[in-house]
Amino acid sequence: MSRIPQAVDRRASAAGLRTVAVFEASKGVAVVVLAIILIAVRGQIEDYTEDFLFALHLAPDRRFARWIMDAATKLSDAHAWTVFLAGATYSTVRFVEAWGLWHFRVWAEWFALLSGTLYLPWEILKVAERASWERVGILVINIAIILYMLVIRVRDARSRENGEGARHESGK
Numbered sequence: 342m343s344r345i346p347q348a349v350d351r352r353a354s355a356a357g358l359r360t361v362a363v364f365e366a367s368k369g370v371a372v373v374v375l376a377i378i379l380i381a382v383r384g385q386i387e388d389y390t391e392d393f394l395f396a397l398h399l400a401p402d403r404r405f406a407r408w409i410m411d412a413a414t415k416l417s418d419a420h421a422w423t424v425f426l427a428g429a430t431y432s433t434v435r436f437v438e439a440w441g442l443w444h445f446r447v448w449a450e451w452f453a454l455l456s457g458t459l460y461l462p463w464e465i466l467k468v469a470e471r472a473s474w475e476r477v478g479i480l481v482i483n484i485a486i487i488l489y490m491l492v493i494r495v496r497d498a499r500s501r502e503n504g505e506g507a508r509h510e511s512g513k
Contacts, residue, residue: 350445352500353493361453361486362442369435376428383421388415447497454490457483 352357382389390413392402399406438456441449464480 348447350447350450350493350497351495353450355445357489358442358445358450359492362439362488364482364486365435365442365453366439369432369439371434372428372432376425379421379428380425386421399461434460450493451488454487454494457487457490461487 379386387410392403393467394406394409401407401410434456438449438452442453460483461480464476464483468476468480
């Protein structure tokens, strides 16, 4: 007779899961803040973008500055709301994952493993395209989370197998 896996992980480290939960929640908060700022300044985005570039001492004739200004001028209200809704969706997913990890839910561990793995090819491409401390740091953190979740899930599967085998042997 197979045993139904538990919905709550009682073996994983509380500190480890909660650290990942805080990290995931902080990503959600950052996107919410950026989305709110985008909606708040959508009518004046070009002015704010110019001020931002000036504060960074980026010359308007630089390629990066022109790219930023071009993107700002093309940002319509409909596009801003689309970006806002996408950000809200992303944040909701991060908050749900963080809640699940904070409360030791097995589904959240699987979800963290899956979502981290889905981002991995894109992050590797970004580092290969142009390596920077930020991109490498994000990649390293993501790999660490993936490996941590993988270790938790493999350890749980092995302990269930060992528990099942011991019961079958004692039942003979």
